[in-house]
Amino acid sequence: MSIFTVPEELIGQRADSGLSKISGMSRAKLAEAIESGEVFIAGKQATKSQKLLAGQLVEINISEQKPIELKPVTDSRLKVVFEDEAIVVVDKPAGVVSHPTVGFVGPSVPEILLGLGIELSTSGASERQGVVQRLDVGTSGLMTLAKNEKSYSVLKQMFRDREVKKTYHAIVQGHLDPPSGTIDSPIGRSTKHEYKFRVAADGKPSVTHYDTLEVFPGATLVSVGLETGRTHQIRVHFDAFRHPLVGDDLYGANPKIAAKLGLDRQWLHAVGLSFRHPLSGDLVSFESAYPKDLESSLEVLRSGGITFD
Numbered sequence: 001m002s003i004f005t006v007p008e009e010l011i012g013q014r015a016d017s018g019l020s021k022i023s024g025m026s027r028a029k030l031a032e033a034i035e036s037g038e039v040f041i042a043g044k045q046a047t048k049s050q051k052l053l054a055g056q057l058v059e060i061n062i063s064e065q066k067p068i069e070l071k072p073v074t075d076s077r078l079k080v081v082f083e084d085e086a087i088v089v090v091d092k093p094a095g096v097v098s099h100p101t102v103g104f105v106g107p108s109v110p111e112i113l114l115g116l117g118i119e120l121s122t123s124g125a126s127e128r129q130g131v132v133q134r135l136d137v138g139t140s141g142l143m144t145l146a147k148n149e150k151s152y153s154v155l156k157q158m159f160r161d162r163e164v165k166k167t168y169h170a171i172v173q174g175h176l177d178p179p180s181g182t183i184d185s186p187i188g189r190s191t192k193h194e195y196k197f198r199v200a201a202d203g204k205p206s207v208t209h210y211d212t213l214e215v216f217p218g219a220t221l222v223s224v225g226l227e228t229g230r231t232h233q234i235r236v237h238f239d240a241f242r243h244p245l246v247g248d249d250l251y252g253a254n255p256k257i258a259a260k261l262g263l264d265r266q267w268l269h270a271v272g273l274s275f276r277h278p279l280s281g282d283l284v285s286f287e288s289a290y291p292k293d294l295e296s297s298l299e300v301l302r303s304g305g306i307t308f309d
Contacts, residue, residue: 002023002058002059002060003057003058003059003060004022004057004058005055005056005057005058006018006022006041006052006053006054006055006056006058007022007054008054010022010052011052011053011054012051012052013051013052014048014049014050014051014052015034015039015041015046015047015048015049015050015051015052016030016031016034016048016049018052019039019046019052019058019060023060025060030060031048033060033061033062034046034047034048035048036231037188037189037197037204037231038060038061038062039058039059039060039061040058040059040061041056041057041058041059042056042057043057044202045188045189045202045203045204046058047204070100070108070110070111070114070129071111071114072111072114072115073107073108073111073112073114073115074112074115075093075096075107075112075115077093077095077096078090078091078092078093078096078107078109078112079091080113080116080118081142081286081288082284082286083118083147085147085148085279086146086147086148086150086151086277086278086279087144087145087146087147087151087155087277087278088113088118088120088144088145088147089142089143089144089145089273089286090109090113090142090143090144090145091140091141091142091143091288092109092135092139092140092141092142092143092270093140093291094137094138094139094140094265094291094293095107095137095138095265096108096109096112096137097109097137098131098133098134098135098137098143099131099134106137109131109143109145110129110130110131110145113145118147119147120145120146120147121145121146121147121148121149121151121152122149130145130146130147130152131145132144132145132146132152132155132156132159133159133164133166133229134231135270136232136235136266136268138265138266138268139265139266139268139269139270140268140269140270140288140291140294141168141269141270141271141288142270142271142272142273142286142287142288143270143273144273144275146278150278150279151278151279154278154279155275155278158275158276158278159229162227162228163275163276164273164274164275165225165272165273165274165275166225166226166229166270166272166273167223167224167225167270167271167272167273168223168224168225168226168234168268168269168270168271169213169221169222169223169224169268169269169271169290170221170222170224170234170238170245170266170267170268170269171219171220171221171222171245171246171267171297171298171301172219172220172222172238172243172244172245172246173218173219173243173244173245173246173253173254173257173308174218174219174220174242174243175215175220176210176212176220176222176241176243179211179212180210180211180212181209181210182207182208182209182210183207183208183209183210183237183238183240183241184205184206184207184208185199185206185237185240186199186200186201186202186203186204186205186206187199187200187203187204187206187230187231187232187233187236187237188200188202188203188204195250196232196250196251197230197231197232197236198236198240199236199237199240204228204230205228206228206230206233206236206237207226207227207228208224208225208226208227208233208234208237209224209225209226209227210222210223210224210225211223214302216301216302216304217304217307217308218257218307218308219246219257219301219308220243221298221301223271232251234268235248235250235251235266235268236251238251239251239252245266245267245268246258246261246263246266246267246297247261247263247264247265247266247267248266248267248268251266253266257306257308260300260306261297261300261301261306262293262296262297262300263293263294263297264293265293267294267297269288269290269291269294270288271287271288271289271290272285272286272287272288273285273286274286
């Protein structure tokens with residue numbers, strides 16, 4: 001952790017630019033830390049564009065680490081849905097992380113693709129090269145990666161500008177009222193748990209749209225669309241809405257329900273992905289079917305085979 005106060009020569013500068021000068025970190029690395037909620041200014045989560053003021057206390061809660069070396073991995077569970085010279089779209093299984101992370105022991109999407117002979121863009125941190133979006137390790141479904149510098153740059157901007165349509169299906173506990181709607185609540189890092197997030201007044205703007213697809217005794221299948229892409233956004237918003245995702249122990253789900261359904265992760269799947277191709281500009285759309293564990297638990301709910309006592 002680094003703690004310091006803003007010197008006079010940085011007054012009025014953007015946080016990502018000014019803090020990179022005083023911290024010794026690259027602007028890109030500093031920007032990633034800000035986006036991940038690891039930088040605090042005057043006790044609040046920083047934003048990249050906020051202006052620095054004299055004497056503000058800055059906390060950077062990361063340390064420079066050696067780059068993670070990517071190694072080829074074989075994992076037949078990951079499916080390549082589409083590939084051309086610019087992008088690769090995969091169907092990620094639960095248990096596979098979006099990119100290598102310190103402390104996580106298990107396969108990552110870039111490493112599996114490397115094992116298939118698919119090379120990604122060299123833009124970004126070494127462990128995140130080519131990664132323009134992320135799915136939680138316990139979330140399955142569609143994910144796109146960039147294979148060259150041009151597509152990486154264009155796709156990253158498209159995600160920032162909210163030009164990518166991402167559709168998820170989730171099963172939540174209880175019945176939603178109203179059955180369709182929008183959750184517009186800022187999200188910030190938890191003050192009590194390192195890997196958890198929460199709805200917080202000083203968090204980043206976060207907007208989730210949902211529609212009820214199917215209702216069961218004690219649970220609801222919903223379609224979810226995201227305007228923003230905050231870490232754990234769907235999980236945090238439905239927990240705050242008092243309808244946590246089935247199987248999501250981290251965010252308030254009843255573990256007994258997951259046990260009855262044979263689930264060992266949250267019921268959340270990225271079913272649809274649509275965007276303009278970064279090189280041709282043509283609209284491309286992809287769909288993904290539910291994996292076996294989610295499909296089987298859904299059938300149990302449809303059959304009325306469990307109670308929610």
